[in-house]
Amino acid sequence: MDFEITPEQQELIDSVRSVLATECPTALVRDIVENGSAPEQPWKSARELGWTSIDLPETLGGLALGFTALGLVIEQHGCRIAPGPFLATTAQFLPLVCEAGAPDQLERFAAPAGAGELSGALAIDHGRAAEHAAGESLRARRDGAAWILEGERRYVLDGDVADEIAVAARVDAGDGVALFVVPQGAAKARRVVAFDASRPLAHLRFDGVRVESERVLGTPGAGARALGRALERATVAAALECVGTCQSLLEITVEHAKNRRQFDQPIGAFQAIQHKCADMFVQVEKARATGYFAMMALAEDDPRRSLAASMAKAAASDCQRLVCKEGIQIHGGMGYTWESDVQLFVKRAKTLEALFGTGARHRQRIADLLEI
Amino acid sequence: MQLHYDADTEKFRAELRAWLAAHRPSAEEMRAEPTTSSAHLTGWSRRWQRELFDAGLLVPGWPPELGGRNLPPVQQLVYHEEMAKISAWRSNNPQGLDIIAPSIFDYGSEFLKQRYLVPTLRAEIAWCLGMSEPGAGSDLAALSTRAEVHDDQFVVSGQKIWTSGAHHADYCFCFVRTDPDAPKHRGISVLIIDMKAKGVTTRPLPDLIDRDREDFNEVFFDGVVVPRDHLVGPLNQGWSISTGSLAHERGMMWLSSAARLDGMLERMLRMAREPGPDGRRIGESATFRDELASLYVDAQAIWFMGYQGFAKFAKGEGSPEHSVLKLFGSEVAQRAARVATEAQGVDGLEVEFHGTGEVEGGGEMPWLKRYLQSYGGTISAGASEIQRNIIAQRVLGLPRR
Numbered sequence: 001m002d003f004e005i006t007p008e009q010q011e012l013i014d015s016v017r018s019v020l021a022t023e024c025p026t027a028l029v030r031d032i033v034e035n036g037s038a039p040e041q042p043w044k045s046a047r048e049l050g051w052t053s054i055d056l057p058e059t060l061g062g063l064a065l066g067f068t069a070l071g072l073v074i075e076q077h078g079c080r081i082a083p084g085p086f087l088a089t090t091a092q093f094l095p096l097v098c099e100a101g102a103p104d105q106l107e108r109f110a111a112p113a114g115a116g117e118l119s120g121a122l123a124i125d126h127g128r129a130a131e132h133a134a135g136e137s138l139r140a141r142r143d144g145a146a147w148i149l150e151g152e153r154r155y156v157l158d159g160d161v162a163d164e165i166a167v168a169a170r171v172d173a174g175d176g177v178a179l180f181v182v183p184q185g186a187a188k189a190r191r192v193v194a195f196d197a198s199r200p201l202a203h204l205r206f207d208g209v210r211v212e213s214e215r216v217l218g219t220p221g222a223g224a225r226a227l228g229r230a231l232e233r234a235t236v237a238a239a240l241e242c243v244g245t246c247q248s249l250l251e252i253t254v255e256h257a258k259n260r261r262q263f264d265q266p267i268g269a270f271q272a273i274q275h276k277c278a279d280m281f282v283q284v285e286k287a288r289a290t291g292y293f294a295m296m297a298l299a300e301d302d303p304r305r306s307l308a309a310s311m312a313k314a315a316a317s318d319c320q321r322l323v324c325k326e327g328i329q330i331h332g333g334m335g336y337t338w339e340s341d342v343q344l345f346v347k348r349a350k351t352l353e354a355l356f357g358t359g360a361r362h363r364q365r366i367a368d369l370l371e372i
Numbered sequence: 373m374q375l376h377y378d379a380d381t382e383k384f385r386a387e388l389r390a391w392l393a394a395h396r397p398s399a400e401e402m403r404a405e406p407t408t409s410s411a412h413l414t415g416w417s418r419r420w421q422r423e424l425f426d427a428g429l430l431v432p433g434w435p436p437e438l439g440g441r442n443l444p445p446v447q448q449l450v451y452h453e454e455m456a457k458i459s460a461w462r463s464n465n466p467q468g469l470d471i472i473a474p475s476i477f478d479y480g481s482e483f484l485k486q487r488y489l490v491p492t493l494r495a496e497i498a499w500c501l502g503m504s505e506p507g508a509g510s511d512l513a514a515l516s517t518r519a520e521v522h523d524d525q526f527v528v529s530g531q532k533i534w535t536s537g538a539h540h541a542d543y544c545f546c547f548v549r550t551d552p553d554a555p556k557h558r559g560i561s562v563l564i565i566d567m568k569a570k571g572v573t574t575r576p577l578p579d580l581i582d583r584d585r586e587d588f589n590e591v592f593f594d595g596v597v598v599p600r601d602h603l604v605g606p607l608n609q610g611w612s613i614s615t616g617s618l619a620h621e622r623g624m625m626w627l628s629s630a631a632r633l634d635g636m637l638e639r640m641l642r643m644a645r646e647p648g649p650d651g652r653r654i655g656e657s658a659t660f661r662d663e664l665a666s667l668y669v670d671a672q673a674i675w676f677m678g679y680q681g682f683a684k685f686a687k688g689e690g691s692p693e694h695s696v697l698k699l700f701g702s703e704v705a706q707r708a709a710r711v712a713t714e715a716q717g718v719d720g721l722e723v724e725f726h727g728t729g730e731v732e733g734g735g736e737m738p739w740l741k742r743y744l745q746s747y748g749g750t751i752s753a754g755a756s757e758i759q760r761n762i763i764a765q766r767v768l769g770l771p772r773r
Contacts, residue, residue, distance in 0.1 A: 274764030
């Protein structure tokens, strides 16, 4: 296993980091949280610099750098707790469209999403991980060549703002999985008052929503495999964004420990604080290495990909649990305030923990895969 | 970044596997002549290490005359991966091969290299490492074993402790105080001491697991005469050798600890299918399933972190991240053993096996003993608390007090 970051990858990381440092300061995230503003950045930069098409094939106008490159970009977005449609479009909507879509659908949905001309979302059942993510709460029944959707999908990231929404439903008669793309407005969207206000979540109500055949992805009833594979990408992407967020929270906390003085010395000179910081560092390293393994397993379509994806989410879960806890604790009273940026990072990390299956859910899946 | 190596590297792996299949010691010979300490060179272990040396497969990054074949770093990694998977260690005197030989190579005079390097590599002599003392554990630089400096010799008096294999070792690579007036890090030197010299006595110190497990020793030096030319490196510069020696120890050590942990996990996966104290399959317990899955993630993560650290190491960047591997690896092993003991419950109380590890064909160490053994991992070679200090201060840049 070669974990060495290539010079091209390093260049990409440096470029994304420097663009986001300018275009996505924490103040921008705070402004969204406090004032509900919807900024152009950093989505505008992502579009202009081609990050949106990084994992798309050249035939669809993509850069074809693979999921590894996308994962590294997403990790950097996590470091800046970047808002906007990048994660849902590139790592949730596009994977499902690309796994299940026919060539004309790829032209219609994937190419423009890659070009940043349309934003996407993915509506699944987050309460059930992986292969069960097309839970019964949304049913699809045939109506001639078209399909009718009845039910709901909850906690859809960007669900009320994305232009197009990829949807996983359960076929009415039987257990099959059916996949669709519906335009914004087809379902009734209700914005959730979300824990992380920079990450818009919506509940989507489908009251007999009719979907024409041209918007049906693959063969209804046979979508489980495509959904599973797309979810592995979404899961690993969430894990990597979480790693980035935790990395920043660690850095902010270490900086605080170096500067905050009590008892005539920096609190970071106390072993009690040092050992907490060391443990945070270990967890971040663990989650990043596990996330990178999963990123490569998906990029290379390795047989371990399912296990790798669940391991990445489980490791990210362990990481955020400790980093959020000690990040607030080491900041002391300041960490308990609204003004401190700590809360912004903690809320992002906790949101990423809950989406696409919690760590505990993925450990169950690991146990299943290991046949324990 | 990719999961697979290039064709040349995989070709080397295939050749190595074939060679190992033909030459590795058999379970029968290992069982017939068991190893009782980390300096106990049994007949089969001498034969095996000598064959590795002759084939250029003992220290693959070194030149052929030193038991290597000048392999590039990635192939060295593959070598260590494969060696970690077989049940026999490369040497039954690991401190001699992995710490002392590289230190003599890096710091020793031509005379010392000529005299000790090749015999060590060919398993003709065995070593112990004289570092810790009753008053110098984590604070190694506080060591007080005294070496009086004369024109042609040193005279050594003092005591070492936790000295692995000292009762079987031919020589001790020993850290001594040669300038009691200098600041503590600047008055230390390294001497090679003949364990048969007059005034050296060893007293085995069984560990907490079993009274007959004797690897540790107390070593007493009472006016031991050491020739002047047995000084390693410059006088009073021993501290830099100590950091160098430990770096050698850490360099590839994570691979064997990762492989040992994989062995524990395999055992636990088997255990999940067996009945627990209540007669039900252990794997049916939701707690056990969650814990075992969590341990599996951590055990795999050690490999991934190791490969990530290796990418830096191969580029020549110093990697204090080895502390992360040592800290995390030893603590995960301890958690694994603890989870296994709790799953066994009362069934774990019967302990028949008197061995030293997960020995192929020789049975498996009972979990409660394995759990106690795991403390050797979190205490030795820099306790977990010391590793956290290193990470906090050297990696994260937090201030020293």
